[in-house]
Amino acid sequence: MDNDVCHEPQFRTVIEPFRIHSVEPLRMTTxxxxxxxxxxxxxxxxxxxxxxxLIDLLTDSGTGAMSRDQWAAIQHGDESYAGSPSYYLFRDAVRHLFPYEHVIPTHQGRAAEKIFFGVLGGPGKVVPSNTHFDTTRANIEFTGAEAVDLVIPEGHDPSLVHPFKGNLDVDRLEALLTERGDDVPVVMLTVTNNSGGGQPVSLDNIRAVCEIAHRHGKPLFLDACRFAENAWFIKEREPGQADRDVVSIIQDMAACADGMTMSAKKDPMGNIGGWLALQDDELAAACRNLLILTEGFPTYGGLAGRDLEALAQGLKETVxxxxxxxxxxxxxxxxxxxxxxxxxxxxxxxxxxxxxxxxxxxxxxxxxxxxxxxxxxxxxxxxxxxxxxxxxxxxxxxxxxxxxxxxxxxxxxxxxxxxxxxxxxxxxxxxxxxxxxxxxxxxxxxxxxxxxxxxxxxxxxxxxx
Incomplete structure (x- = not known):
């Protein structure tokens, strides 16, 4: 067989897999x-x-460029107050990757956190994670609960090379649940681990955390803002994952958890938006009640129908x-x-x-x-x-x-x-x-x-x- 067919040529240049369709000016300053x-x-x-x-690297949250197809999807947005078809399109796009029964839209990720910990938090509670991000920690502590970081020791050494420095220390999690299990309403896992340097979490670690949490009778929730990037690192770095499609890796990550909080301003390619998704009917009902107080009706959750349409398309593009x-x-x-x-x-x-x-x-x-x-x-x-x-x-x-x-x-x-x-x-x-x-x-x-x-x-x- 021809070598040109057998071996894909490699290039040094990192080429953008898109063309620029619209531009905005930058203001030069001295x-x-x-x-x-x-x-x-x-x-x-x-x-x-x-x-x-000039170059704004403050955050990747809501600051990305939407695609031609996302802008086209905006034109399909249905702004009905209740039961908009845009919601169901969005819900199905989420469920394709994250198979949770209840998908509750919010205007951004911290709104999902506020609602979720408003139901599960409170004085005396403790919520473990690999590393809580700032808004997650703040929303936990606002209820009087304690946010505990349990990232592996390698995650604290900036110069150390390790493929999954975002992993949660399972021994410390086991010890915490053994000692204070009655105080733990939920185990969180941030993928990727933003406060720890954007470091990924391995699929083996997600499964191990899931096993420990469930053995102690605790739900596991993903703070999944950068789920697609985490899945790509699993594909690139974890033994046995290289030949898999990233969608199937995401679905395996999701299958380990009982729900998720999401800022859709990251991997889902939105300029605004988020959601809370979960399996538990009773917990979902309590969260929806708070949603109605602060965000809006459960089929729009503080978002316009056009935002929901753009996010549904973004979920296709990010994988x-x-x-x-x-x-x-x-x-x-x-x-x-x-x-x-x-x-x-x-x-x-x-x-x-x-x-x-x-x-x-x-x-x-x-x-x-x-x-x-x-x-x-x-x-x-x-x-x-x-x-x-x-x-x-x-x-x-x-x-x-x-x-x-x-x-x-x-x-x-x-x-x-x-x-x-x-x-x-x-x-x-x-x-x-x-x-x-x-x-x-x-x-x-x-x-x-x-x-x-x-x-x-x-x-x-x-x-x-």
Whole structure:
């Protein structure tokens, strides 16, 4: 047989599996202008005007580009208050991947969390996970419950290469359920593990967590925002999974769990939306009652019919092997370039973001003077790149009001889906290199004003003198 038929040629270039159909302008600014804008925002990058940002890597949540077919689907949106056909199209698209009886739409993921933990949480309860993300933790703690992180030890070492650093430590889960089982209403598992560097969870680990949870009589729920990226990592890294279709891997992940919370602004390619899906009839009824109080009727849940249609189409597109191959390779492209430049990052690269190890890059800045915030501000002032601190600003404050440094001091460069080209990412690499060259001159920050919860969104900072 011809070798050209037997062997697919390999190329270095990461090509986008799409063509650009519509564009929007970027506003160029000077370094002096950006320094002024950062000061006016009290050095909180969430408070910048988006038009003053050149490359926006603050989050991949709701910031991606919708496809031609998603925009076409919007025209099919039916805005009936109750029983819209758009809901049933959306429900069936969810069920194709996640076979849960009850699919409850919400306006975004934290609304699903608010409802879910509003029913299951409360004082004295404890909710284990590999690593809770910020809104999950906040919604658990708002009810008076405790959020406990049980990621494997490898997940705390940024420089260690391990294929599934998002795995939950099953021995610690077993111990927790043995000691405090009566206090645990649900076991959560975040896929991929965002706060731990976007690291995936293996299918074997999902199955092991499922077995332990069910043996102790506890439901397992997935925080499944990046389920498709997690499934692709399973396909790439887990023995015996390479020849499988990603849809079947997702279905196996879902079959282990009793339900899920979802921000549809991530892998489902939406600019807005989320859902709560589950099997238990009684729990679903309680959640729907809260939904009606806060979100709307159960067949729209705070979303327009056109949003539901766009999400149904997005769920088809996110499982494309061509798309996922591009998505993961293009993220690794950024991580590889930063490593080559001597910039310490979490290894291996996650799916949706590259995480710079600010503690290693800025060892002269005390963790409670927020090295991640210092690095994030420097990236913006230098080149207009907006990133997100995931460290002691986000996680140091304890429920009793004390401060404890976070396990890792990270800066997340979250890559919106189908939004930026390779030249944009090459520019980001240059900006990071310039900041590294003067890393020793960067100063820490102190908080001068903060809210009682989720302070990273609205806190005000001042440079350390």
């Amino acid at each position: 370094a002096a202008q950006r320094r002024t804008k950062a000061a006016e925002a009290h050095y909180n990058l969430f408070q910048l005007h988006a038009e003053d940002v 494309s092997h061509d798309y996922l191959r591009y998505r993961i390779r293009s993220t690794a492209y950024l991580a590889d370039a930063l490593e080559h430049a001597g910039i310490p990052c979490i290894k291996p690269a996650g799916g949706h973001a590259v995480y710079i190890d600010a503690k290693a890059m800025l060892p002269h800045i005390d963790p409670l003077h927020f090295p991640g915030q210092a690095l994030s501000v420097a990236l913006y002032e230098t080149g207009g790149v907006r990133a997100c601190e995931i460290g002691s600003v986000m996680f140091a404050r304890q429920p009793d009001g004390s401060e404890k440094p976070a396990a890792m001091e990270l800066v997340r460069l979250a890559i919106p889906r189908r939004t930026y080209t390779q030249s944009h990412i090459d520019y980001v690499i240059e900006v990071c290199e310039q900041v590294k060259a003067r890393a020793g001159d960067l100063r820490g920050y102190r908080i001068v004003e903060e809210p009682p919860a989720l302070r990273h969104f609205t806190a005000r900072f001042a440079p350390m003198t």
